[in-house]
Amino acid sequence: MENYHARSVAIYLLVWFLLALFYNNLFQLTLMLAAVILLNYRLDRLGSLKKITSFILPLAGLIIIINGLFNQNGNILLTSLNIFSYTLPIYREAVIYGGAMAIKLIVILAIFTAFNILIPVERLMDIFGPYSNRSILVVAISAALIPDMVKRVHSINQVQRCRGLQEPGKGLLERSRNLGPLFLNLLRSSLQASMQMAEAMQARGYGSSKRRSIYQVQKWQRRDWLLLILALVVMGLALVGWYIGYRYHYRPLEQVSLPVYNWEVMALFCLSLPFLKGGHIWS
Amino acid sequence: MSLNKVFELNNFTYYYPRHSKPALGQVSMEVGEGEFLLLAGRSGSGKSTLARALCGLVPDFYGGSVSGDILYQGVPLDKWTKSSLARQIGIVFQEPDSQLLYRNVERDIAFGLENLDLPNSFMQRRVAEMMDFLNLNSLRKRDSSTLSGGEKQKIALAGVLAMNPQVLILDEPTSQLDPVAAGEFLKLVKDLNNEFVITIILIEQRLEQSFILADRIIVLDGGTIVFQGESREELRWAAQQNYPLVPVIPAIFTGFTDKDLPLTVKEGRKLLAGFSVKHHSQLSTWEDEQLKIRHLQPKAVGKTDKETYSGEKNRNPSGDRAKPLVEIERLSFTYAHGEPVLRDVKLNIWPGECVALVGANGAGKSTLLKVMAGLLPAFNGYVRVGNYSGKELKAEKTNCLLAYLPQNLDNFFLADTVSQDIGLSNQITASDAEFWLEKMNLQDFREDDPRKLSTGEKHRVAMAALLAANPELILLDEPTTGIDGEQKQEIGNLLLDLCRQGKSVLLVTHDIDFASDYAGRLVFMHSGTILADGSIQEVMAGNTFYTSQAARLFRGIEPGIINKTHARQYLGAQFSMDSPWGMGQEKGLDY
Known part of the structure; x- marks a missing residue:
């Protein structure tokens, strides 16, 4: 994918992102998860994704638990919990919906890790071309800070464990509660780092003139047109599918099955093609 | 101009x-x-x-x-x-x-x-x-x-x-x-x-x-x-x-000459030559320097044998041959998808020792510290810290035994004020937190945000937070980065004080002169391997770059001298022997 223009890759991944937001079907999302894991595997053998596993898996588990416990929209009773003489029903729809949302979260984060590998800050700046303003500065710093934050989470966790302040906790809830101070510290130190980076950028003339040149000008090629068309067609198909009434419903719960002739599944398949072929099918 | x-x-x-x-x-x-x-x-x-x-x-x-x-x-x-x-x-x-x-x-x-x-x-x-x-x-x-x-x-x-x-x-x-x-x-x-x-x-x-x-x-x-x-x-x-x-070289000569103070080792040697100091040119090889160190009379540098040459004697000030606090054998470690960072490392640390670990960036020094702190459990070999070894060596367990100060303190602080942060751990009592707040002269910063302090002040807060838990082993990763000479002296004196109490210190540093002032033992790492481990005099005598200014100045003259204090005491002793050097006595300036 490094051979493609930054803009075509950005649009392509944007379509992935929108589809992840758009789909609710557990099966479709699982299929999509498999595709983004494959994409991440091809890019860096899951290196980036593994770094955030310790963070996203507890969060995904928490989503399933909270949905199961507090989402009372359901007809099929799985079980009931007796808490202080109060009966809390757990519905199948709520658990499945929670599972789908958890997968959706992982898919979205996996798309971001792929984005981060495929479009490093220098390529992100190329997307904006010769313009330099504060909004682009914020985008650039945010993009540069994402890998930095992953490292920082690790570092904060290590230091706090050594200080006896970051007990991992036994249960999921305890573990999640202990993450609170870590996030606060992460936010503070990341903001500080972003200020340092912004200062270094200003010292090197960023924003000193309205236009900026690009060191390595990438040409928009035929393969970029093809990638763009693919992304737009897939997005169009998804919208048409939605318009003609194909929507997944959790209540009443529809059967979670393989929608063989579903356009969206075909679209997902098409989307994964460039990666399956190593990004060189049109080059 | x-x-x-x-x-x-x-x-x-x-x-x-x-x-x-x-x-x-x-x-x-x-x-x-x-x-x-x-x-x-x-x-x-x-x-x-x-x-x-x-x-x-x-x-x-x-x-x-x-x-x-x-x-x-x-x-x-x-x-x-x-x-x-x-x-x-x-x-x-x-x-x-x-x-x-x-x-x-x-x-x-x-x-x-x-x-x-x-x-x-x-x-x-x-x-x-x-x-x-x-x-x-x-x-x-x-x-x-x-x-x-x-x-x-x-x-x-x-x-x-x-x-x-x-x-x-x-x-x-x-x-x-x-x-x-x-x-x-x-x-x-x-x-x-x-x-x-x-x-x-x-x-x-x-x-x-x-x-x-x-x-x-x-x-x-x-x-x-x-x-x-x-x-x-x-x-x-x-x-x-x-x-x-x-700087160290002129500080050594301050008060001993009326001429311009030397700035470089070369100028210092010229001045020493003018003082008619005997050169032991025949003892210039590494083997001879080692030989000379072993036979050196400790009085020349104004310290007792035990203080000067750490080796076995300084490893256990109590004189008891107890087992070391840290024992590492055949340690190797590799980060995921990377080259080995530590290879066949062997290192023991006894109670009361101050050990300096030096080497180039990327030599594996910080990784070794992290393994000892229980942060990198996936190592090969044998590592014991106190009673913790193997799978028991985890930061959650060892934090009551050891303190680990990372190089970057941006991620260290959790609380909003200095006093809160020092007393944050459950292991620290309010009186201990107060004691260390005062001992580290942090009373004026009690209500300040620790993140907004200067580098030296941050180091003091972090040290107070760690030492308040009364650890037996203190692991410090570059504690002198970005701090001035006075603050280095404060940290150094604190480390000596801790060692006198029987605590062990392992110090990763690029500041060789700081190491020469306060450590008794020097460990030199290169590409994940320990290439030299011994008393600071022995190791410095064998090093060319990882050696102090004072050791360079006195190389071939008096190899036991490795820091400014030794050098000034040596010069002072020479003056008191009615030397022909001219000044008669040093002025007693202390930098």
């Missing part, structure tokens, strides 16, 4: 936003074209603020209020356009990571040129020139996040130099580099000054090399200039004022 003025500051005063005390007060100074100026002073004296004021970041980036003028080439700084300033005045910061925006090295060097909207062909040429000049071609396609600290600092320098600045400001650029990389970097800066007449304004805490390189020194204290002049004038001024800003 005969040179054309590049900068002229007239009563420049600056207040950071929401601060009632000025960071810079009534600063008046001039900088000539092609001058190499050293800005020195204690931590928090305003050096970095002045550097930022000279390139326009203060007050433009930071806000705050100013009075007085800064003229650049005779024109007030605020009359220059931002792009002209960025083109003409370059700044390299202390922290290499925050300066490299791009992952691609070549692109990062071009970043400043892109911002100036220069034509593509011109940028290509300029970047190629810079990479050739700084010998960076091998890094051309590397991911900047995988580079060493020294390499990153060179890339940051290349990015600034590519913009062809008239003035280069360097804010402690070598603070995170090993001695060899730091020496190389400063030599490069001097070449730029000599060959391209670039005006250099250097802020440094490592005074040894920068004093030699600088044409002139400005000393800041509390935001005001307290001295401006040449290096040797500064030495005389500091001696008169008893000001703690003298």
